[in-house]
Amino acid sequence: MKKILIVDDEQDIVESLKFVLETCDYTCYCAYNGEDGLKLAREIMPDLIILDVMMPRINGYKISRLLKFDSKYKNIPILMITARSQEEDKLIGEETGADEYITKPFDLNDVVQTVQKYLNTEK
Amino acid sequence: MGNILLISENDSTFHRYEDLLNKAFTIENLVNDDLLYESLENRPADIFIIDSNTQNIDIKLTIKKIKSRIENAQILLLTDSENIDENIAKDVNGFILNNFSDNLISSTITTHLKTKEKLDILSGKNKDLADSLYRLNVLYNTSSQFAGTLDTKELLNYMIEGLDKSLSFDLTCTISFGFENEPVLIINSLYDISEELMNALKLRAILNYKSLFENENIPFEIDDNNLKIIKNIKNPTNKFNFSIFQYDNMFAPIDLGEKFFGCIEIFKENPFTTDDATYFQTIVQQVSLPLKSAGLYKEIIEKNQELEKLERIKSEFISIVSHELRTPLTPIKNALTILSSGRCGILGETAVKFIDMAKRNADNLTSIINDILDINKIEAGKMDFNYKVMNIHTVIENVKNTFDYVAKEHEIILNTQEQENLPDIYADSQRLGQVLTNLVSNAIKFTPNGKNITIKSELKNAKDITTNPYFENEIKNMNGNYIVVSVIDEGIGIKKENLLKAFDKFTQIENSLSRKVGGTGLGLPIAKQLIKAHRGAIWCDSEENKGSNFHFALPVTTGKTEGKTIQKELL
Numbered sequence: 001m002k003k004i005l006i007v008d009d010e011q012d013i014v015e016s017l018k019f020v021l022e023t024c025d026y027t028c029y030c031a032y033n034g035e036d037g038l039k040l041a042r043e044i045m046p047d048l049i050i051l052d053v054m055m056p057r058i059n060g061y062k063i064s065r066l067l068k069f070d071s072k073y074k075n076i077p078i079l080m081i082t083a084r085s086q087e088e089d090k091l092i093g094e095e096t097g098a099d100e101y102i103t104k105p106f107d108l109n110d111v112v113q114t115v116q117k118y119l120n121t122e123k
Numbered sequence: 124m125g126n127i128l129l130i131s132e133n134d135s136t137f138h139r140y141e142d143l144l145n146k147a148f149t150i151e152n153l154v155n156d157d158l159l160y161e162s163l164e165n166r167p168a169d170i171f172i173i174d175s176n177t178q179n180i181d182i183k184l185t186i187k188k189i190k191s192r193i194e195n196a197q198i199l200l201l202t203d204s205e206n207i208d209e210n211i212a213k214d215v216n217g218f219i220l221n222n223f224s225d226n227l228i229s230s231t232i233t234t235h236l237k238t239k240e241k242l243d244i245l246s247g248k249n250k251d252l253a254d255s256l257y258r259l260n261v262l263y264n265t266s267s268q269f270a271g272t273l274d275t276k277e278l279l280n281y282m283i284e285g286l287d288k289s290l291s292f293d294l295t296c297t298i299s300f301g302f303e304n305e306p307v308l309i310i311n312s313l314y315d316i317s318e319e320l321m322n323a324l325k326l327r328a329i330l331n332y333k334s335l336f337e338n339e340n341i342p343f344e345i346d347d348n349n350l351k352i353i354k355n356i357k358n359p360t361n362k363f364n365f366s367i368f369q370y371d372n373m374f375a376p377i378d379l380g381e382k383f384f385g386c387i388e389i390f391k392e393n394p395f396t397t398d399d400a401t402y403f404q405t406i407v408q409q410v411s412l413p414l415k416s417a418g419l420y421k422e423i424i425e426k427n428q429e430l431e432k433l434e435r436i437k438s439e440f441i442s443i444v445s446h447e448l449r450t451p452l453t454p455i456k457n458a459l460t461i462l463s464s465g466r467c468g469i470l471g472e473t474a475v476k477f478i479d480m481a482k483r484n485a486d487n488l489t490s491i492i493n494d495i496l497d498i499n500k501i502e503a504g505k506m507d508f509n510y511k512v513m514n515i516h517t518v519i520e521n522v523k524n525t526f527d528y529v530a531k532e533h534e535i536i537l538n539t540q541e542q543e544n545l546p547d548i549y550a551d552s553q554r555l556g557q558v559l560t561n562l563v564s565n566a567i568k569f570t571p572n573g574k575n576i577t578i579k580s581e582l583k584n585a586k587d588i589t590t591n592p593y594f595e596n597e598i599k600n601m602n603g604n605y606i607v608v609s610v611i612d613e614g615i616g617i618k619k620e621n622l623l624k625a626f627d628k629f630t631q632i633e634n635s636l637s638r639k640v641g642g643t644g645l646g647l648p649i650a651k652q653l654i655k656a657h658r659g660a661i662w663c664d665s666e667e668n669k670g671s672n673f674h675f676a677l678p679v680t681t682g683k684t685e686g687k688t689i690q691k692e693l694l
Contacts (some may be wrong), residue, residue, distance in 0.1 A: 016457030
């Protein structure tokens, strides 16, 4: 079963994503802050990461950069969740390497489709 | 009675002149350089008689010296014959031959004395004239300086500079309330001022100021504690003492009409003339108008800054609020999606109905938040555009596909009527999609079941694009070729007087417009801004109960470069 890592400090969002993706037969791992997310990513080597931008301690852009510039992890697709907020606007423009951007409030069905797109083509 | 200086080494000559002239003139005989100098300094003569036989001094040099020291001096050469050195002859005013009779000598001298008097009067007048001209120049310069600035401090400096140039004062004390919101005493002084004298000047300035308002309320309370001092000393090596209070002085308020600005006192050792007084008044009056403008200008600047700050706060507030609204909306939508997907078990018909209702409203809220964020971004000039070479056909097709289902639901017939082979344009297809989506969804909202909506596209030259009088301004600057997209409905229409309002922020025409349908009323203002960003125009035409036509025109541009400059100008 493919492994998906979900990193978001909004527990409700993580829970709903987890529920739907699990019904689609993916194994989900969850982290609720950037630090744990990065640790988990290195530990479990997921097949795909869903990453929120604004998080305490380490933001999503930073995690994405750290992973994408590491040859060991650079092939993991990253879907970035953004709220198009002002703080995010300030961070944008930096090279993050994320594969896809999903704007809050997103449609769960769209997310599932995007996940499937990345995980099927990888085969 | 004039002074005569006789320069001769011949005693008998001296005696002859002494006898001849002593009754009417002071006469002196000098044959030595030093004595001559001393005499020129202390007892300047009117007439100089120089004996051409003098050996002790250089005659030519002496003439030069006299001329340089004494204006209009009359120099007569005393000589034996008419054979005179030409070099000397051209420098003197007249000759006396030794064989002249006493009468002839007397009358020659009297004539030259009269000439000198007349010349003196003339030079005096000339000097006055030059003086006035200089002052007029200073006044002119000061006035132009006044006109050139709206800075209170600079204006006061120009005023004091102008007074210094024309009146050469020793000291001025200016009290001003015009800047930094506190009373300031500006002292411009030729020499340095001791602390005691400064205190005295301060008290005097305050008394002067208060004397202006004997029976009225003083506009600003000042005492020697809250009066800030700015001191400008021209020559700090010297010091003024208390005798400055014996100097001549003038005082005037700087009046700005309703608003009191300050006052100025000016000191000078030599007495001021009437002209000086007029000049002083003129300059002080002249400065009042620009000072008034400067005050207003400052107010406007402050108001503007305040407004800008408010605008920024508003924009930040909206952005934060929208972001905070988006975050909880996400799990709400997620939860509803999960429920309706049947993943948690099959739902009854009523449950599906209410979950759909919740979903619809969550979607509605999402689009409202997006609209508010968009207009906020546009107003802050932060809207991003992704310009590319594209064809309007793609946009029209996408929008039609999106709305086909909704149109069918409303039993509305959605047609397209596209001109074939339209040229490409350089534009942001997503934003254009947003504009067209907006127009079509509006049309659907206001069109009754069974009627038509048509999306039309055509290539038109600016000359052939016409509109009703309300939107003439929108299209007047267009030239060249445009792609015109129109959304034509058979809906309720808009009253003529409301046409312009359609594109205003937060306006909902006659409420009826929003009664049937939701929305922030931001859709059309956003569309207008997006089209403007593309250097296009948007306008509408309508007839009540027959339908509305919304049109937008986009310039057909060939190169990418042009598009890039558009983007730069707008962001």
